[in-house]
Amino acid sequence: MRSGSVTVPRAEEDDFDRRSLHERIAADLRDDIMSGDLPPGVKLPSTVQLKARFDASNATVQKALQLLKDERLVVGRAGAAVTVREHRQW
Incomplete structure (x- = not known):
């Protein structure tokens, strides 16, 4: 087992979070955006x-x-930085 400074997405998601890693990463970034x-x-x-x-x-x-792109929270394309989408109410 590896020791060191591994960052877990959020403490409350720690032990029994059954979501896949990509879902946990998206959730952490989503929380930061929201x-x-x-x-x-x-x-x-x-x-x-x-x-x-x-x-x-x-x-x-x-x-x-x-x-996050599918949820329209961020925008980006290959070779360009991914940015947080401007939130606009229509």
């Missing part, structure tokens, strides 16, 4: 930073980001 810690227009951490933060593979991080 709380305003990641305000509209700001860039999300890079894939490299997210991989290190969550001890996850590139594919897992990409699946998490795709969930």
